[in-house]
Amino acid sequence: MNDEQRLAAAYWSLLRAYPAAYRRERGEEIVSVLLEDARPGQRWPTATQALDLIGGGLRRRLGLWRFVAPAGVRVAGGAALALAAGLSLFWLTGYEVHGEPMWEQAEPAFGPFESTSPVMYAAWLATVAALCLFGRYGRRLTLLSLSVTWGMNAIVGYFLWAGPAEDLRTALLLLGLVALAAPARPTRRQRLAIGCGALGAAAIAWVGGWWAAHTPGSEIVLHEAKVGAGVAALATLLVAIGLAVDGRLPASRRSRAVSLALIAAPLSLPVFWLTVLLNSA
Amino acid sequence: MHEPTFLILTALATGPLHGYAVMQEVATLSSNRVQVRASTLYDALDRLTADGLIEVSGEEMVGRRLRRFYRLTDAGGDTLRAEVLRLRSNADLAAGRLRAAGLAAGLLLPAVPQ
Numbered sequence: 206m207n208d209e210q211r212l213a214a215a216y217w218s219l220l221r222a223y224p225a226a227y228r229r230e231r232g233e234e235i236v237s238v239l240l241e242d243a244r245p246g247q248r249w250p251t252a253t254q255a256l257d258l259i260g261g262g263l264r265r266r267l268g269l270w271r272f273v274a275p276a277g278v279r280v281a282g283g284a285a286l287a288l289a290a291g292l293s294l295f296w297l298t299g300y301e302v303h304g305e306p307m308w309e310q311a312e313p314a315f316g317p318f319e320s321t322s323p324v325m326y327a328a329w330l331a332t333v334a335a336l337c338l339f340g341r342y343g344r345r346l347t348l349l350s351l352s353v354t355w356g357m358n359a360i361v362g363y364f365l366w367a368g369p370a371e372d373l374r375t376a377l378l379l380l381g382l383v384a385l386a387a388p389a390r391p392t393r394r395q396r397l398a399i400g401c402g403a404l405g406a407a408a409i410a411w412v413g414g415w416w417a418a419h420t421p422g423s424e425i426v427l428h429e430a431k432v433g434a435g436v437a438a439l440a441t442l443l444v445a446i447g448l449a450v451d452g453r454l455p456a457s458r459r460s461r462a463v464s465l466a467l468i469a470a471p472l473s474l475p476v477f478w479l480t481v482l483l484n485s486a
Numbered sequence: 487m488h489e490p491t492f493l494i495l496t497a498l499a500t501g502p503l504h505g506y507a508v509m510q511e512v513a514t515l516s517s518n519r520v521q522v523r524a525s526t527l528y529d530a531l532d533r534l535t536a537d538g539l540i541e542v543s544g545e546e547m548v549g550r551r552l553r554r555f556y557r558l559t560d561a562g563g564d565t566l567r568a569e570v571l572r573l574r575s576n577a578d579l580a581a582g583r584l585r586a587a588g589l590a591a592g593l594l595l596p597a598v599p600q
Binding site (some may be wrong): 231233234235237238239240242248254257258260261262264265270271469 | 505523525529532533536552
């Protein structure tokens with residue numbers, strides 16, 4: 206098998222993400238395009254090509270191939286990314302560094318931290334930092350952060366450490382899924398909005414956590430962590446909708462309503478989750 | 487109309503092209519600013535075909551590779567023409583206002599109606 210045949214076989218393997226009928230109809234044509242686009246001597250698909258084909262296959266299976274993500278969904282993706290990074294910063298600085306563990310049956314300490322969760326927080330902070338500084342790598346790092354969060358959920362859950370913290374990790378997982386819709390190559394203004402959004406969400410969460418800590422009857426640190434997260438989530442949803450209303454939506458009332466629904470719908474699940482945490486704290 | 491869709495229709499305006507040639511032409515037309523990947527290209531080609539704006543005009547085998555050619559339909563030409571008029575009208579409007587504000591250095595400006 207020569208290099209080109211090996212590469213073609215690898216593309217065909219990735220095309221298994223597509224429905225079989227579509228693969229039969231268009232597979233040969235798509236593989237031909239990919240082979241023409243390959244570098245001389247290339248033996249394996251690049252990471253970008255692999256992600257592209259897997260994403261394309263999922264879109265096709267879910268019937269989303271006709272759907273061009275409108276601005277509303279991208280606003281929701283950017284807001285979710287900012288909120289994920291903001292909450293990571295809040296939990297990292299508030300409870301992990303020389304702080305108190307958020308739950309009683311905490312997992313073993315991890316270096317200077319109270320638990321292994323900072324690995325996951327660092328991934329989300331690095332994603333937003335890279336996107337804001339370089340304006341790229343956002344999609345790949347979001348996928349990486351999602352994998353880290355999912356992996357930590359599985360590993361920590363398996364060893365039954367830190368039961369209550371699973372809610373926090375699930376919220377990050379949901380936010381990360383929505384964050385996949387964030388602009389892959391954001392403009393300078395969008396980068397600034399995501400960076401400031403992350404810092405703003407962390408600041409609002411700190412205020413919420415402080416308020417919870419000074420409310421009579423709340424003695425558990427986890428309570429503050431959850432209340433802070435819930436307050437930040439609601440504020441982010443309102444800011445995202447506010448940004449979209451501020452001259453960025455279509456003029457007609459019906460189109461505006463559709464766009465607002467597109468912003469609120471993907472964000473509402475993680476925000477709902479975080480506000481449920483607020484009540485259960 | 488989204489920019490990649492506009493550029494794909496523009497690429498096909500001068501004659502039929504196969505998938506890889508469309509990818510290259512879109513990159514050239516946009517000075518490499520817009521680079522469509524394979525899945526995005528085929529989503530767009532399928533959308534435009536379903537909407538009747540482009541159609542398959544033929545196939546050929548080059549070695550062991552299949553090339554399928556696409557061309558603009560009459561409806562596709564009309565849609566592209568309407569989009570060009572809309573963009574030109576918006577650009578003229580913005581340029582006129584920039585000139586009125588003395589900020590139009592470097593722009594080729596339309597004549598101001600008297």
